[in-house]
Amino acid sequence: MSIAGAAASADLTKICPLVIHRTNPKYGADETLVVRVKHVEFGGVKPVIIGGPCSVESIEQTLELAHAAKAAGADMLRGGAYKPRTSPHDFQGLGLEGLEILREASLQTGLPIVTEVMDPRLVEQVGEYADMLQIGSRNMQNYPLLTEAGRFGKPVLLKRGMAASLVEWLGAAEYIAKEGNLQIVLCERGIKAYPSGEYSRFILDLNVIPALHAETFLPVIVDPSHATGVASMVEPASRSALESGCHGLIIEIASEKTGVPQPKCDAAQAISPTTLGRIVEFAHSRAGQRSESKACAV
Amino acid sequence: MSIAGAAASADLTKICPLVIHRTNPKYGADETLVVRVKHVEFGGVKPVIIGGPCSVESIEQTLELAHAAKAAGADMLRGGAYKPRTSPHDFQGLGLEGLEILREASLQTGLPIVTEVMDPRLVEQVGEYADMLQIGSRNMQNYPLLTEAGRFGKPVLLKRGMAASLVEWLGAAEYIAKEGNLQIVLCERGIKAYPSGEYSRFILDLNVIPALHAETFLPVIVDPSHATGVASMVEPASRSALESGCHGLIIEIASEKTGVPQPKCDAAQAISPTTLGRIVEFAHSRAGQRSESKACAV
Amino acid sequence: MSIAGAAASADLTKICPLVIHRTNPKYGADETLVVRVKHVEFGGVKPVIIGGPCSVESIEQTLELAHAAKAAGADMLRGGAYKPRTSPHDFQGLGLEGLEILREASLQTGLPIVTEVMDPRLVEQVGEYADMLQIGSRNMQNYPLLTEAGRFGKPVLLKRGMAASLVEWLGAAEYIAKEGNLQIVLCERGIKAYPSGEYSRFILDLNVIPALHAETFLPVIVDPSHATGVASMVEPASRSALESGCHGLIIEIASEKTGVPQPKCDAAQAISPTTLGRIVEFAHSRAGQRSESKACAV
């Protein structure tokens, strides 16, 4: 029957056993693997907050926002040196120069760095500067890239594809794990659905957080900036995400100083360091309670 | 151009001015209209928690769950007497007998009742028993029904259609308001998207909550039971929903006593009164903080 | 497991047996039930083409377009007297006056009429004028309306909901069949998906046509006007739909005379009688070949 034949494509049992699946006997039934990026721990009781610019545009802009993120209480710094843009005619990032800027920002603030790598030939270069390699949504199923990231061995932040099923996402993570690298943090960043573009850029899917906890021991964080695409939605989305049981947030910020130019990329979704500070405060205040209800007993 | 022509279908300015829109000068820029159902207030600082069975199946089942909901701290009782089922061969609800049972449960517990009406010819009958009329997702654009509910004058709970845009939802609410009845509470209950059915029944869309606050002064609640379809997801979804700035929750519960038969409808998403109690506790503990961050400043 | 629990919602076996399902022993494995509307037959080799205005706006407009549809070779006349509009402030149709106009147009052209009914209290009134009752997308799961249409006994055109699953659609048809009325024609009219609004209003889903043939013996037609929302896409969409194995088309037209006012509703998707003529010609030219390949052998 056509229906049965078609439904098969979304069936986890078709691709198991997976090293990263809960059925892996090395990990307890409710256990979350703790992924360490320098002194930062993903998967513990305390949520990890990553803040920073969408893209690295200059040394001044990056240092200002890195110090602002640090002051707001962020645990890590984000920023794109290599930017995947819908049009090749748009700003593509500063590349190696951007990585140098990120290193300086990390040295000054002590914040570990996560930044995106898009090209398997650049995994070594980006990996030399980054404390955590980000695989973006557009490359979630870029298997040669996942394999190189797995081989390099540094922790990987694997964003969900814009229309990835749970099975496709876990399968992508398995490409990294297959190389012997289990230092993987998953990141929900909003999916495409019919309302995309009406009032928000993507639809934040929080149902997938408990679903992930049921299927894998890997920690998962949420990107409320891309999941909404609207700055005024980022704070409520952050609180909601934390209550869903995720282990952290990755948030884009922009300067609140007057006279500073708009970000070249995704300006509409960048929040101020002040708002980031409120989110960090909320995250810390809720850390304890969240862990209690983590079991999600019926 | 094809693109422009098509995009028009999702444009709010095309259907404005609406009585329920923020542009209505009678209401302040950040004001939420308070909708009163007996002593219960939707739209205030304290979230309203509605609990009860999916459908009214018997006097024993309904009284047990009504008392359990009351004991758990719920503010109102839900329960379907007329049930819209995908197949006509499935249980369709007890009808008038179910309404009588709900009245008894309300008398014993003091909890106001919200129950669904599907037929404009039954608005008077259902309205005689219900304190609040529910218009279900399947009937969100059933305009004759919306008009009758508007004329009847009792408060209306308007659920979002499974694939309704913000514009379509506000337009539906306007059909009620056009009859002079502004006692409308909106209810997000999950939307259809590609993952529907893989790990959850629908996708809970919390981005729409701040979007609604930006467009209308009507209060909005969330139905985490239908938005997830999975009992173990209801508690985290409830916490997330409350943090998004909604004004309440409507939740399905089932008996935790042994030997009690499974619900005839949506058994997979019913939680226990114990879990409902934890959700109520969370709702009350967060009431204050939520109101502060309601402005969602950037 | 959450996945299994959720997936259940889209499972046909959960709602079978259905009178309208292929498992009904009264109908052959490849048989299509022929639904007769006066002299017009849905389900035969010759596709049925229904043409006419979106809504009945005046006697002049309707007569002009009815004669134009007839001249173009259409088999039936469409036109809305009761219009479900997103906003209550938009034109709602001429109601009874519109039905009188449709009757006059039918008398002058000999074309049977299909027109929408939205209110179970109006099934008798609309049914007195219409040769076929249309249940629109917004009301696909308006069960009291489906039941009344089933009881009335005239043929019913059941449009697919904007986000209806195959199971939900078949379940809706079963509400009509349950009343003893099997004179049902299904109508695919485009679904909501992430691209809706970018280049077309809805996404025409032709995969559902062979899927329907596999599950039911009821005939199915396609509405390329709503499925695209863009006039220039209607002709290719019509040809595509006919090749998918559907039994007819329902198409919106507008006057090509100069000085005639734009339609009050869905003007962007109305084609000219001239284009309708080309589509009719194509439909007749392909009638034979289609029937041969109907079996869709692998």
Added chain:
Amino acid sequence: MSIAGAAASADLTKICPLVIHRTNPKYGADETLVVRVKHVEFGGVKPVIIGGPCSVESIEQTLELAHAAKAAGADMLRGGAYKPRTSPHDFQGLGLEGLEILREASLQTGLPIVTEVMDPRLVEQVGEYADMLQIGSRNMQNYPLLTEAGRFGKPVLLKRGMAASLVEWLGAAEYIAKEGNLQIVLCERGIKAYPSGEYSRFILDLNVIPALHAETFLPVIVDPSHATGVASMVEPASRSALESGCHGLIIEIASEKTGVPQPKCDAAQAISPTTLGRIVEFAHSRAGQRSESKACAV
């Protein structure tokens, strides 16, 4: 306002001017660029039919299917040597050995070859064997890969991402064009929407074909095998696709001989060479008529 801010993400004017856009003065208003792969021409009146196995599994299987495709009237041979699989534990393709097999099949049949490349480091290797490089759905926004394919200079078949907007798809093609390579053929292969998995694997989106013709002069073909995922739907989907105005089809076939093992990948969607023959016949019979109605006049 949130709505405006969000909607911007799907706006073509935001990424124009594009070299591949109709606004490029080098190409006429209705002109289609003819892309040549050896003696095969994409974009002319005669549709190009590409047939072959999902993946190259052995010399025997590939030669059998290559000769069968040739006999059925196919113009080109498809077959995967490097396979992007959801799980790393599934068959990943024969790699270089598969390319050698494809070359042999091409030598024996005279059919040009299109095969997928996933890794920018393998563009030269794959390009040495392939007459046309395929960029798969998962890699539609793998910009380093698109850039390498553009630089290599051979014709590129760019499949649409499973949830790509028109803007994202055109932007991806522009990455190839930016390197001076306009030999690009676009391929619609079905999108993800809520019904995916109920009765078909993906939803074939034919509305995008005329939309593409309105926005770009590049030819476009359709992949009915992946767009349906169900063998019995491939023939009607192929006919529908051709009527929508596309310039060709790429179809997966499997042996109809008894005792031959099932394909290791996507067996449920492979059709027989006999059915492929019927599709080729249809394509040739409709070639003339299609060109006439190409203008899609309203």
